[in-house]
Amino acid sequence: MGLRFYNTLTQQVEAFAPLHDNVVRMYTCGPTVYNYVHIGNLRAFTFQDILRRVLRARGYKLDHVMNITDIEDKIIRDAAAAHKSIFDFTKVYTDAFLEDTAALRLEGPERLVKATDHIHDMVTAIKRLEQRGYTYESDGSVYYRIANFPSYGQLSHNDFSGIRAGARVDVDEYDKADARDFVLWKAQKDGEPAWDEGIGMGRPGWHIECSVMAMKYLGETLDIHTGGVDLTFPHHENEIAQSEALTGKQFVRYWLHSEHLSVDGQKMSKSLGNFYTLRDLIGMGNTPEAVRYLLASVPYRKKLNFTFDGIKAATTAIERLRNYRLRMETAVFGEGLNPALEDRAAAAVKSFDEALDDDLNTAEALAAAFEYIRDTNTAMDSGEFRAGNTGAAQDFLTRFDSIFDVLNPSVKSGGLSDAEVDALLSERKAAKAARNFKRADEVRAQLAEQGIVIEDTKDGVRWKRQ
Ligand SMILES: [Zn+2]
Numbered sequence: 001m002g003l004r005f006y007n008t009l010t011q012q013v014e015a016f017a018p019l020h021d022n023v024v025r026m027y028t029c030g031p032t033v034y035n036y037v038h039i040g041n042l043r044a045f046t047f048q049d050i051l052r053r054v055l056r057a058r059g060y061k062l063d064h065v066m067n068i069t070d071i072e073d074k075i076i077r078d079a080a081a082a083h084k085s086i087f088d089f090t091k092v093y094t095d096a097f098l099e100d101t102a103a104l105r106l107e108g109p110e111r112l113v114k115a116t117d118h119i120h121d122m123v124t125a126i127k128r129l130e131q132r133g134y135t136y137e138s139d140g141s142v143y144y145r146i147a148n149f150p151s152y153g154q155l156s157h158n159d160f161s162g163i164r165a166g167a168r169v170d171v172d173e174y175d176k177a178d179a180r181d182f183v184l185w186k187a188q189k190d191g192e193p194a195w196d197e198g199i200g201m202g203r204p205g206w207h208i209e210c211s212v213m214a215m216k217y218l219g220e221t222l223d224i225h226t227g228g229v230d231l232t233f234p235h236h237e238n239e240i241a242q243s244e245a246l247t248g249k250q251f252v253r254y255w256l257h258s259e260h261l262s263v264d265g266q267k268m269s270k271s272l273g274n275f276y277t278l279r280d281l282i283g284m285g286n287t288p289e290a291v292r293y294l295l296a297s298v299p300y301r302k303k304l305n306f307t308f309d310g311i312k313a314a315t316t317a318i319e320r321l322r323n324y325r326l327r328m329e330t331a332v333f334g335e336g337l338n339p340a341l342e343d344r345a346a347a348a349v350k351s352f353d354e355a356l357d358d359d360l361n362t363a364e365a366l367a368a369a370f371e372y373i374r375d376t377n378t379a380m381d382s383g384e385f386r387a388g389n390t391g392a393a394q395d396f397l398t399r400f401d402s403i404f405d406v407l408n409p410s411v412k413s414g415g416l417s418d419a420e421v422d423a424l425l426s427e428r429k430a431a432k433a434a435r436n437f438k439r440a441d442e443v444r445a446q447l448a449e450q451g452i453v454i455e456d457t458k459d460g461v462r463w464k465r466q
Contacts, residue, residue, distance in 0.1 A: 001015075001354075001357065001358075002015055002016075002357060003015070003016045003054070003055075003058050003357045004016055004357065004358065004359060005224075005254055005256055005359050005360075006256070006301060006359050007253075007254045007255055007256070008155060008232060008255040008256070008257050009154065009155055009252070009254075009255045011157065013359055014254065016254065018060065018223045019221060019223055019253065022059065022060055022061055023060070023061045023062070023063055024055050024060045024061070024062050024063065024064075024223050024224060025063050025218040025219065025222050025223045025224070026051075026052075026055075026062065026063070026064040026065070026218075026222065026223060026224040026225070026226065027064070027065050027066070027210070027213075027214040027218060027222055027224070027225045027226070027252075028045075028048050028064065028065070028066045028109065028225075028226045028227065029066075029067065029210055029226075029227040029228075029231055029235070030066040030067045030068050030069065030097075030112070031068065031069065031093075031097050032069040032072050032074065032075065033068055033069065033070055033075070033090045033093035033094045033097060034072070034074045034075045034078050034079075034089070034090070034093060035078075035093060036093065036096050036097075036100070036277040036278075036279060037096075037097055037100060037277065037278075038268065038275060038276060038277050039261060039268070039276050039277070039278065039281070039291070039295070039306060040228075040260065040261040040268055041228075042100070042101075042104060042278060042291075042295060043228075043258060043261045043295045043300075043304055044226075044227065044228040044258045045101060045104075045106050046104060046106060046292060046295040046296050047226070047256075047258040047296075047300040047360075048106075048226045048258075049104075049105075049106040049107055050296055050300070050360055050362060050403060051224075051226065051256065051360060052064065052107050053107070053402060053403045053405075054356050054357075054360060054403060057356075057399075057402060057403065058357075062110060063110050063111075063217075063218060064109040064110050064111070065109055065110070065111045065112075065113060065213060065214060065217045065218055066109040066111070066112050066113070067112075067113055067114070067115060067209060067210055067213050068090075068094055068097075068112060068113065068114045068115065069115050069206060069209060070086065070087075070090040070094065070114050070115050070116050071086060071115050071116050071193065071203055071204070072206055073171055075089065075090060076192055076193065080191070085193075086116075086193050087116075094114075100277070100278045100279070103278060103282070103288040103410065104278065104288055104291060104292045104295075105288070105289075105292060105405045111217055113213050113217070115204070115209045115213070118209070118212055118213055118216070119195045119197060119203075119204060120197060121212045121213075121216055122204040122208050122209065122212045123185070123195075123197035123198070123199055123204075125208060125211065125212050125242070125246060126142055126184045126185055126199065126204075126208065127199065128246055129144070129184065129242065129245055129246060130142070132245060132246075133145075133148060134148050134149065134245045135184060136181075138168065139187060140187030140188075140200045140202065141170055141183055141185060141186050141187045141202065142183070142184045142185040142199065143168050143170075143181045143182065143183055143184065144181055144182050144183075144184055144207075144238070144241060144242065145181055146160065146163055146179055146180075146181050146182075146241065147163060148245075149241045149244070149245055151244075152179060152237065152241055153179070153237065154237075154240065155232060155233070155236055155237050155240055155255060156232050156233035156234075156236075156237050158179070158233065160179040163179045163180070164180075166181065167180045167181065168180055168181045168182075168183070169181070169182055169183065170182075170183040170186055170205070179234070179237075182205060182207055182234065182238050183205040184204070184205050184207075184208050184242075185199055185200070185202050185203070185204060185205065185208075186202050186203050186204075186205060187200055187201070187202045188200075188201040188202050188203070206235070207234070207235055207238035207239055207242060208242060210235070210239050211239045211242040211243040211246070211251075214239070214243070214251075215243060215246075215247070215251075220243075220247040220249045220251070221249055221250050221251065221252070221253065222251065222252045222253065223252075223253050223254060224252070224253070224254045224255075224256060225239075225251075225252040225254075225255050225256070226255075226256045226257070226258070227257060227258075228257065228258055228260075229257040229258060229259050229260060230260070231257070232255075232257055236255065239251065240252070256300075257301075258300040258301070259300065259301055259302055259303045259304065260303055260304075261295075261303070261304045261305075261306055262303065262304070262305050262306065263275075263276065263305075263306045263307070264305070264306075264307055265305055268306075276306075278291060281311070286311055286315070287315065287318075287409070287410060288410050289318055289405075289406040289409065289410060290311050290314040290315040290318060290406075291311065291314075292404075292405065292406060293314040293317060293318055293404065293406050294306070294310050294311050294313075294314040296362050296404060297314065297362060297363060297366055298362070298363060299359070299360060299361050299362055299363055300360055300362075301359065317366075317370075318406050318407075320370075320373070321369075321373070321397075321400075321406065321407060322407060322409075322464060323464075324373050324376070324377060324397075325397055325407060326462055326464055327377075327380065328380075328390055328393055328394065328397075330457070330459055330460065330462045331380065331459055332459050333380070333385055333386050333387040333389070333390065334383060334386050334387065335386065335387055335388075336386045336387070336388055337386050337387075337388025337389055338379070338384050338385065338386050338388075338389055340384075341376070341379055341384065341385060341386075341389045341392075341393075342389065342392055344372065344375055344376070344379075345372070345389070345392035345393060345395070345396055346392070347372075348368055348369070348371070348372035348396055349395075349396060349399060351364075351365075351368035351371075351372075352365050352368045352369060352396075352399065352400065355367075355368055356403065362404075365403070366404075369396075369400050372396065376393055409465040415450055415451070416447075416450050416452065421447065421450075421452055421463060424443050424446065424447060425443075425447075425454065425461055425463065427439075427443055428440045428443040428444065428454075428461075429461070431443065447463070451465055451466040452464070452465055452466075453465075453466055
């Protein structure tokens with residue numbers, strides 16, 4: 001059936017094809033860099049990483065843009081409290097975001113762009129909106145007049161036909177689901193950072209950032225726009241209103257939104273003490289791979305309930321995968337090839353791919369992988385698995401890990417590299433051969449200290465990271 005996604009705009013599952021050639025033009029709303037990202041944010045970014053990998057696995061090239069929101073109400077407030085310029089303040093959290101996403105093995109977008117590098121482009125867009133009659137000025141700020149954009153509400157499927165023209169909001173965060181004219185350019189208040197671009201000293205509103213940066217790099221019509229479900233209204237609705245008022249063309253063809261994450265069934269919040277960043281979880285002894293696995297394991301349109309049992313189960317699942325790979329790489333199998341197991345591998349590939357094609361059903365894809373691994377382990381136990389079957393079995397693992405990317409352990413900083421472990425193992429072997437058991441034990445202890453477990457098997461020494 002091919003790759004298909006649920007499109008928030010049409011409320012349908014639709015077959016996916018890019019507008020131009022083989023290139024997918026995609027935009028993701030990036031972080032507002034005033035703090036460390038929490039695991040709810042990271043769930044949305046993990047979803048777009050899985051999306052990228054599946055698109056590439058289906059042969060598409062990617063042109064993916066993500067913004068860094070580095071000018072915003074909370075940034076101004078917190079930078080002032082920290083007695084830092086917004087540039088020094090946001091650099092800390094931009095760097096932290098890059099470190100956290102790298103630890104989770106999230107592929108970077110082709111372009112990561114900062115709002116403050118595009119102020120001039122935003123002002124140009126605001127002036128064009130003004131020429132087209134979509135704006136009005138009040139107290140030095142410029143607002144978007146929603147009443148002039150009749151299809152407002154098309155994405156969030158709300159009927160805003162009765163909106164009160166002239167009711168304005170100029171903060172970056174709304175909490176009510178009512179439509180109010182939103183700010184495009186905010187007049188400077190005392191002590192706030194501001195730009196002089198010929199429309200009064202001020203700064204852009206949050207919504208105009210994304211419209212401008214998306215269209216600057218990706219053209220007037222994007223294939224895919226992703227974000228957390230909380231961004232659907234008003235942020236994405238406002239992006240559509242701005243972009244389509246500017247171009248008269250459809251802004252985005254497929255809108256994909258990832259659901260919320262809760263912790264132990266509750267909304268994550270600092271006051272409940274259940275608020276976690278990746279750094280918190282790693283500090284508690286969890287691996288980034290286990291966090292990645294857990295965040296990826298629930299299909300993106302389902303709510304994800306984060307629990308510590310869940311992360312334990314993710315750790316166990318990864319260990320099973322690694323043990324299976326180790327067995328395949330180190331066990332000695334009988335000669336020949338069992339055709340039934342080749343068919344089993346082909347069936348596993350089919351189920352795995354079909355699950356991901358079905359709106360990225362990661363839970364089904366994982367189930368297909370573990371059923372196949374269970375069957376293959378059984379065949380290894382009974383001797384039915386032959387040396388000739390390892391190629392297809394390895395290929396399946398490669399395919400699996402090109403999406404889930406959890407097989408290779410993260411090397412702790414200061415830890416031993418694979419080559420260093422191998423060198424120590426050779427030394428231990430030589431020590432044993434020379435009957436220097438004291439040295440051999442020392443090496444084993446040294447490796448154990450670094451979390452390297454070694455097993456002496458009839459086929460030789462195996463090792464793995466804990
Ligand atoms: Zn955005």
